[in-house]
Amino acid sequence: MSCELKAKDRVGTINPIFTCQPAGAQYASIGIKDCIGLVHGGQGCVMFVRLTMSQHFKESFELASSSVHEDAAVFGALHRVEQGVDVLLMRYPDLKVIPIITTCSTEVIGDDVDGVVQKLEAGLLKEKYAGREVHLIPIHTPSFVGSQISGYDVAVKAIVEHFATKSDKTNGKINLLTGWVNPADVTELKSLLAAMEVDATVLFDIETFDSPIMPDGNHVSHGETTIADLQSTANAIGTIALNKYEGAKAAKYLENEFEVPAIIGPTPIGIRNTDTFLANVKKMSGKAIPQSLVRKRGIALDAIADVSHMFLAGKKVAIYGNPDLVIGLAEYCIDLEMEPVLLLLGDDNGTYNADPRIKALKEGVGFEMEIVTNADFWELEDRIKNKGLKLDLILGHSKGRFVAIDNNIPMVRLGYPVYDRAGGFRHPVVGYDGAIWLAEEMANTIFTDMEYKHNKEWVLNVW
Amino acid sequence: MPYHQFKCSECIPERLQHAVDKGVDEDLTSALPLGYLNTIPGTISERGCAYCGAKHVIGTPMKNVIHLSHGPVGCTYDTWQTKRYISDDGNFQLKYTFASDVKESNVVFGAEKMLKKNIIEAFKAFPQIHNMNIYSTCATALIGDDINAVAEEVMEEMPGKKIFVCNSPGFAGPSQSGGHHKINLQFLNQWVGTGEPEIYSKYVINYIGEYNIQGDQEIMRDYFYRMGIQILATFTGNGRFDDLRCLHKAHLNVLECARSAEYICDELRVRYGIPRMDIDGFGFEATADSLRKIGYFFGIEDKAEQIIAEEYARWKPELDWYAARLQGVKMCLWPGGSKLWHWAHMLKTEIGINVVSVYTKFGHQGDMEKGVSRCEPGALAIDDPNELEGLEAMYELKPDLIMTGKRPGEVAKKIRVPYLNVHGYHNGPYKGFEGWVRLARDIYNCVYSPAHSLVHLDISKDEIPTDKGFVTRQMLSDVNLSDEIKNSTELRECTSDYDPIPRLRKKLEENLYTFPDPETGEWRQVPLEKLKKNKVVDVE
């Protein structure tokens, strides 16, 4: 019985699990108030990322392109950044923050985005937009480096680095770097902190990405993290970055630069990790954990007791997606007596073998388990079709849907993007509420499958 | 020129010439926006790139082909699973996508070696597949990889494998349309003329510019087969790589979407003397006219007339049920490039829709000529629209619905305008007679959604009607309808199945079609195998 960490041994990708860095930077940028990201590259780098996000959220929100065309390959395309910034500022009067997100094309042709930002600050912003607060933030995310995950991490750091400003006194808040989460996760995290009466700066607050149709007005989704929030991150009592790979860079930056103590992880998925998260909040804030959370936790344990050893125990699961999400889910599944036999991480990050959680899995699991890095969906499908892998459940985002469908394996849609189930963004996976939803959703998905396959479906007669 | 000045675009004067209000006395010599010009950065235009135009729109509908993008993984991932082009042999093209996954070291040292490994790996993973399309991307075009040379090498080492190389990096043109152009001509130059097909009918066409969205091609294929016409190849929806190598052998190119595929038709006309016939498969009259024209060409007008009569009898009462209830409904018809002209006039005359605006994301002036001609005076025509202009237009025109893509649909939703997906369709197929009824049905369900009728009520201010626990669509749509129409026993609601395609595939399996022998003219069945997978012999 062992857990093995290995990289995919093919060079190519058959059905990718991840997209590239600029997508991660775009996901980070939508969390900032009065912000529109300007992606410096071909138009597809925005159009399709935005399409996927709109499929996931079913919402309207803004992202812009510098629309690099053929001449750029020869002459460079910095003039298109200049024009893009000007056009955005002219037409969006509330706009204050423009992250300029690079792509493979503009990194290969060597456009000096930092230089053009300086030029714009000294010229256009001073002359045409004097008196208006505008922040241009270069974010370097060549697509051939890292993945959407490092793109998110790089972007959060670049944004924090741009804004964080030390003042004389602490703001009394905790910086909470959520990592790549859904609106419902933000709601759950806020509610846990509110119960502890802890004031937090949430990076990024995308709670309102579940936005309404109102009788009047136009309720475009925007992040709610403000410039003031971002500036004061340097004056927090501490930073908790929930995800090692999505936000930790910024947390470490704040620690190194401004001596804001940082705690990285764990991703608060499941009871145990949520307990740890609350312990960290308690340690950092000095606030006690209230009875209301004891009760909330009890409700979650009660829900788990209903499904875990009767239905979930022994179920073999494959999990793919963002590394912190996948690892957190695997840990929780083990607590639920399930066997996460295959974890697929979609990038070639060389530091996974040093991740203490992966080390713990290697030392602790009592069943055969594989963790594949740089993975694609063929790593999953090939094992199922050609190598005898038996699975009871798949956990992951919608791009892997056909592996589940074609192999008759039930699947719970989790992570990003989820477009083939309604309201995916409305369910938290973090915190005690997330633990409840995950346990029950996994059980219900298995129940539906039992019924379709007539596999002891009568068991549920008396549950 | 009756340019339309958007308030939101006053600060970018070059946008002025991209929007036109069609006046009563305007024609194409006085009202035509500019088109297909470089996008203004930062406008939040809706355009995509030339890579997606080639790979995603035109290339990938080809079935049973490994579609490999040579570049970082994002281009592949982002364009994967965002379309609904199905095939009748298992949807490999929807389910599988391949990326060479170029990383930093490849950018520095070149990515040709790893590309070769990639190709071989992919063929090994799917040994039953013998064709591959490779698409370049921004990154690999800029580092100057010679993809063609790598493909040649592999083809030599792996006999029987055929690889088409499409060089259309994302930056190659103002929009996805640049990619349409490139893939058309490159496929023609590399592969057309290399196969000799078996000709089993006297009447042979290529069906060009048809992408089998939700089964469009299969609806039209049924009509063509009922006329005894052999479809040598469809470019590219539900199309086979081998069949497409034989495009030069058809008697006629039937062109559906001129925006994406006129180039290949024009070249086939110049090089092989195959006439190009543009048709409209959307709308009863348009489809009927199209079948008639094709009928004339082959001297089988009677066959066409028979199909038209049968289809009208079967579906017209259903179309008319909706038309009676949709008169005067205001629509913004905001598609990508071709549907503004395919649909505008038929929506007006056959369903009663008042198209108050047309736009095209990536079309050329030629598309706008058709769009402006086919909509009524008063309509607003916009080229390369952007988000704020779209909002301004909707506030001004107050449409009952918009027909557009998924993402702009979300923009509309937030200002209480419902949308129908014009790219992937809501509940298509929409082509042919049955398809047009389905579109009318979807428009009706959208406009008269009882839930949608609640969006304007402000429960904090308005008087809340408390007399109803529910409302049906018909309560909303039939308010001003005459008793004659309400009680009509002839008109009926759509009876098309949720998915009509299995019925057509079953018909094909049962081999119910007959074709005239090319030599004797005798009408007879053709072995099913040939209908599904025609024999193609390699020629030098």
Add this chain to the structure above:
Amino acid sequence: MDKNVAEEKMAQLEWYISKHCLWQYNSRGWDRLIQNERILTKTKQVLRGENAKDDDTTADRYYWSEAMSLAGAFKRYFPWITETSKDDIAQILDLLKERMDFTMVKGSLNQELIKQQY
């Protein structure tokens, strides 16, 4: 036929073409002139009861198919056509071609028409 009357009738035919026909929109100007010439000439012949069919090339056959379809539609939409004399039909159709050449090519605002290649 009085020129104004002929123009008025021509405008009806032009309206039909603008709403229904795609053959007028080939992407290059020289191409459009050929399309107009061949299809409208054959349509004129069909409406005048002359033989318009010559199967020398598939191109001819194609133009004839468009012409047959168009002539049929004209008769359906505009019953006056069947009562119009051959000379008047020639007059109207010649005006129509002149008009189409103008709106679609010579007076066209489409900047892509002058490109030499497809």
